[in-house]
Amino acid sequence: MTRHVWIHDGRKADAASLTAILSAARADKMRRLGELRLAIQAEAADDADARALHKATKKRLREIDRELRKLDAHLRKVGAASRKASRERDRTILTYARAYGGGQIGEREIKQFDKLFHFGKRSATKADGLSSFHCKFTSRGFGERRANRSRTYKPGEAVRHLRYIIRASAREPGVDGLVSNISQDPDEFAGFFAALEDLEAHDRANANVYMSLVLSLPHELTPAGREQILRDACALFAEHDLPYAGVLHAPDPRGDQRNFHAHVMFSLRPCVIDGLGRYAFATDKSSDLNDESFIEPFRHKVADILNAAMARENHPRRFTALSDADRGLEPRSKRSGKSTPGEKHWQRKQEDLARMQQERAALLQRQATLQRLRGAVTRIAAEPEQDRRALIAGYASRARTNLASKAAELRATAVRRAVLLRQLTHDTHAAARTRLQSLTERLQNAEPRARQPLPEPQAQPVLHRPPVTRDPERRRAIAAAARSLRQTAFPPIVRTATGFAIAQGFTSQHVDIDRFEAEAIIQRIHARKWEATLTALKRHVEGSARSPFVASEGRPKLDPYSLDMRLRDAYWAAYPSRDMQTLLEGLRRDWQVREEAQRREQKKVALAKAAADAELRSRADRIIARAETLVEQGKWPGANDMPLAAVGVIAKAIIKGQFAMRMIGSDAYLYCESEALRSIAGKLEASPTGRNALVALGKLTADRPIDRKALPLAWTLPLPRAARSTESPPEPSRPGPSRGRGGHER
Known part of the structure; x- marks a missing residue:
């Protein structure tokens, strides 16, 4: 806790001397108050009869007003009965509006309609055209105990209350909204109120520490207008040299959106701010300000401030500090038309509970849908494996037959073309042109047989090295496939018993390479690409700033989303191989050693x-x-x-x-x-x-x-x-x- 240094008459004061100084000041004040009380009692003895007569007169006037109100209510009832009898004589049929659901429109439907179209509530205005406002003072000090049914005062409460009212989440946007004569820096407020609480701890055992004021503000005004009201109201405290800190609050998002209000926290001990961290507190407290002699005039002055602000911005509503009884209105209880904080908390808990029940129902519905999908996938996966393999083998056999017949047709077409070309060289130019035209039309009208797609085989076949071909067409096709393979950075290949091959699931993307994968040049390129893939994965792991491995049991596994898309396909294709598993095991061991070294270094630093x-x-x-x-x-x-x-x-x-x-x-x-x-x-x-x-x-x-x-x-x-x-x-x-x-x- 921060140690405060106290000075009195230019000398340092310890805890004992500070308590003695405050006790002496309090005794002198009580003596002066006693003398003043005796003088007032002597003057009041002569006025006792006058006050009693005045009180009896006011009581009689209230009784007369009450009788007049009852008579007025009786006359209204008689008028209503007369109008009802007149309507029955006219026998007029009246039809009342009904809600779309069949029932009568009630308060719930009206609230939903207002919420849908964002209609604001009207401000409460009494019969005399004036509105009341909320202005509540609360005193907090060491005398608050459970015995008098209040919240017990705990050390540090002043600073906690200050931080609560100046929190950024509750302040009104658009303006600074912070008014104080202590400092313009909110961080200084905590030091001031901590010093104030420390000083009051050396005073009486039930000393008052601070006062709290909650003041409602008109929602029609602009933020700048409400801030000016707060400044004018706080100026009333400054007239008595009282230190204060006021802040504007916006309405709660879940409450009434008209509830603009201000919180003011002040002390009854006059104080002068004497530089950074220096406060000159008075030895006497203005305790007389904590009663009706100050609070009642304060309310009237605040009403004048509110009316002046409404007039500046051309708003018709006006406020009064008088009670309903003083204004000649029917008195009402403080609870009428309001709900306590406990009731509001219960209502909001019910709303949260209803929303959570809706979310839970939606989550249960989603879980049921996922369960049905999981069951369907399980049933599909449980089908016999042999049936699928037999089906794939049948597709492969038919595909090979179709390919062989198509190759024979292509060879026969090439032979026929050679014979026709030789015949054309011996014919006349006209005959050659006629025959060439007829042959061209026949070739154009001839439609080739549709080629059935080749399904992907389940297992990689064993490669057989074909003899070196002398066919130039085949050699050109092999060269094109090799060129395409060189241009692929990381082809998805797997190691087989006799070399390398394109992995299952990727053959449709590399048809030419898969067709000539048994050729020596294709195998040499495959071997180089395999080494390049392993090297790229090793560099990726070594250059990662954080762990590239996925938390899993058993074999190590890299995070695929951290890899390049081309390298990702090659990684998934080669993951089951022994070379890949050996590489990943070594990389994981190196990474664990690296992490342990980093942890030791961080701890040392x-x-x-x-x-x-x-x-x-x-x-x-x-x-x-x-x-x-x-x-x-x-x-x-x-x-x-x-x-x-x-x-x-x-x-x-x-x-x-x-x-x-x-x-x-x-x-x-x-x-x-x-x-x-x-x-x-x-x-x-x-x-x-x-x-x-x-x-x-x-x-x-x-x-x-x-x-x-x-x-x-x-x-x-x-x-x-x-x-x-x-x-x-x-x-x-x-x-x-x-x-x-x-x-x-x-």
Whole structure:
């Protein structure tokens, strides 16, 4: 927990003296209040009769108003009965609208219709044309116990409540929405309220710590208009020197979209902000502001502020701080037309439960569909394997027969063409032209027999090396197949008993290569492509930044989606082979050794980093302690708590890598991240001892590299030898490893 330094009349005050000071101030205040109470009681004795008469008069007026309202209600009932009798005499048939479902249109259908077309709700306006608004004060302090049926106050509640109201997810978009006289930086609020809670802990056992205000705002206004209302309302606290922090909240996504409101957190102890981290609290608290004498006028002033804002933006609705009874309206309970937070929570839980039940029903339906599909696949896979093999063998036999007959037809056609060409050379030109035309027409009209597709065989056949062919057509076809194979980076091949072959499932994509796979040139290219595939897989594993293996039991398996598409097909084709399994086993062992070495190195670096950070923090603490000693001994002229706080801030910035220094000759070159750090360092530069403390802290960064992008601000601090104080904090020893922002090693 942060240690706060308390000063009273220019002297430090410990816990005991601080409690005594607050007790004395409280006793003096109680004495003055007692004298004032006696004077008021003496003056009020003469006015007792007048007040009793006034009270009786108001009571009689309320009874008369109540009788008039009852009479008016009775007259309305008589008028309604008269109109009903008149309609019955006219015997008019009335037809009422019905809902599309057959029932009468009710509140549920109207809500659904409004939600469908995004119709907003109308704001509540009473018979006098005015609207009420929500303005609730809540006090929180150490006196909140279970005995008085309230939530027990726990240490740190003030800071937690502050963080709750200024959270980014609840604030209204479009404006800053943050109004405070403490600071413009939300991070300063937590330090202020932590110091306030620490101070109140030394006061009475049931001391009040903070006050909370919730104020409803008109939804018709713009965000800037609502922010101005918050500023005007908070100005009422500033008139009494009360510290406050207010924030605008947008409506909850699941609630009423008109519920724009503001939260204000303030203290009843007057305070003056005296610089960064310095707060001048009053010894007396404005406890008289926590009753009707302040709250009632405050509500009327807020009503005037709301009406002025509505008038500025030309909205007709107006607000009043009077109750329904004071306005001559029928009183109603606070619960009427509203629901408690518990009821809202229960309603939302019911909505969530209904939505989850719908999602569960959809998930069960999907699981049932997948189960049916799984059963169908299981039945198909359970069919006899022998039947499929016999069917494939029949298809292959018919295909070979069709290919042989087609080859014979092609050879016979070639012979006929040669005979016809020889005959044409001996005929006359006219006869040759006539015969050639007739033969051409016959050849064009002749339709070749449809070639049946060759099914993929289940098992790779054993290759038989054919003799070297002398057919030029076949040699050209083999050369074309070899050229196509060379252009394929990673063909999907498998190793067979006599060489290599295109894998099953890929033969339709490589028909020519599969046709001549028994040729020697095709086998040589296959062997080179096989080695290239294994080498590419090895380089892929060695160059991966993270593990390329898929978590599985048994044989190692690579993540196929991390591979190139061409290499992926070759990997799947070659995965069952012994060469591929041997390669993957070795690569997995190498990868495990590599990961273990990386883990050891990371652990070593983390330990070194922790040790260096601890050493740097320890040396910075020694410098801060030395500076505090100089202040206590009076050897730092003109020093107070502000320089000590500045030394602590600079030390934290150095540990986080936000401040650095370089010594060149008698000059110090300083670098920092923000203007705030530059201003704090300037406070230390104002005195010789402060400069020496700044230089001692800066020397902790002597061996650390400076990132000018992270530390954009730079300036020079001349340090003449004559100006150096002998009462400087101790020089730091040699620092640890060089580290950058956040303490990470560079």
